[in-house]
Amino acid sequence: MEKVNLQDKLALFSQHWTPKIVGEYNDSYVLLAKFKGELFWHKHEDEDEFFMVIKGKLLLKLRDRDIWLQEGELFVIPKGVEHMPVAEEEVHMLVLDLKSAKHTGNVVNERTLTSYERI
Amino acid sequence: MEKVNLQDKLALFSQHWTPKIVGEYNDSYVLLAKFKGELFWHKHEDEDEFFMVIKGKLLLKLRDRDIWLQEGELFVIPKGVEHMPVAEEEVHMLVLDLKSAKHTGNVVNERTLTSYERI
Numbered sequence: 001m002e003k004v005n006l007q008d009k010l011a012l013f014s015q016h017w018t019p020k021i022v023g024e025y026n027d028s029y030v031l032l033a034k035f036k037g038e039l040f041w042h043k044h045e046d047e048d049e050f051f052m053v054i055k056g057k058l059l060l061k062l063r064d065r066d067i068w069l070q071e072g073e074l075f076v077i078p079k080g081v082e083h084m085p086v087a088e089e090e091v092h093m094l095v096l097d098l099k100s101a102k103h104t105g106n107v108v109n110e111r112t113l114t115s116y117e118r119i
Numbered sequence: 120m121e122k123v124n125l126q127d128k129l130a131l132f133s134q135h136w137t138p139k140i141v142g143e144y145n146d147s148y149v150l151l152a153k154f155k156g157e158l159f160w161h162k163h164e165d166e167d168e169f170f171m172v173i174k175g176k177l178l179l180k181l182r183d184r185d186i187w188l189q190e191g192e193l194f195v196i197p198k199g200v201e202h203m204p205v206a207e208e209e210v211h212m213l214v215l216d217l218k219s220a221k222h223t224g225n226v227v228n229e230r231t232l233t234s235y236e237r238i
Contacts (some may be wrong), residue, residue, distance in 0.1 A: 003194040075122040
């Protein structure tokens with residue numbers, strides 16, 4: 001593996017809500033993503049999800065509270081917890097997901113990806 | 120779990136080479152650490168290790184090459200690969216390790232920790 005410079009990798013794509021694989025850590029993918037707008041409520045029944053904001057500000061809605069994440073802040077969404085990410089302005093994210101986790105968990109629709117591009 | 124602000128957590132300790140637990144992600148600990156000086160050569164036979172520089176510059180020596188990691192750069196040390204971190208000046212690190220991983224892997228000496236403090 002080569003080292004990953006986050007800014008160099010983030011410059012390689014512009015699509016929103018399409019995580020890109022930049023590395024692997026044990027049974028997880030190391031992903032970079034750009035969010036803008038709303039995703040939708042979903043959960044990953046058996047997998048925690050690691051979110052860290054690289055740039056911008058993310059509203060992570062949970063059913064019982066809102067979490068605002070800014071640059072230099074991270075949060076692990078526990079397995080089974082419904083969540084909806086909302087980005088009023090574009091947000092750049094470092095995400096770790098188990099390889100077994102499906103993109104949008106228990107909800108599958110036209111925005112669901114079945115695999116991630118490697119950059 | 121609460122969100123983690125990296126700077127707030129890094130302000131809570133000053134010891135070098137003593138990773139602190141700030142969260143859990145599946146079977147991993149999410150750790151913050153401050154490095155200064157040299158650790159020593161070691162490897163984790165069965166566990167990849169995730170290193171990301173939050174502040175400063177880390178020389179990560181592998182047996183076949185040197186990797187310089189700066190702020191905003193990450194590297195996953197593959198399982199079984201010998202490495203030695205060297206920090207000429209203090210470096211602040213985000214580290215992910217499987218809970219099964221021992222602090223200094225195959226090498227145990229007076230600098231080896233058997234558990235990590237939670238902050």
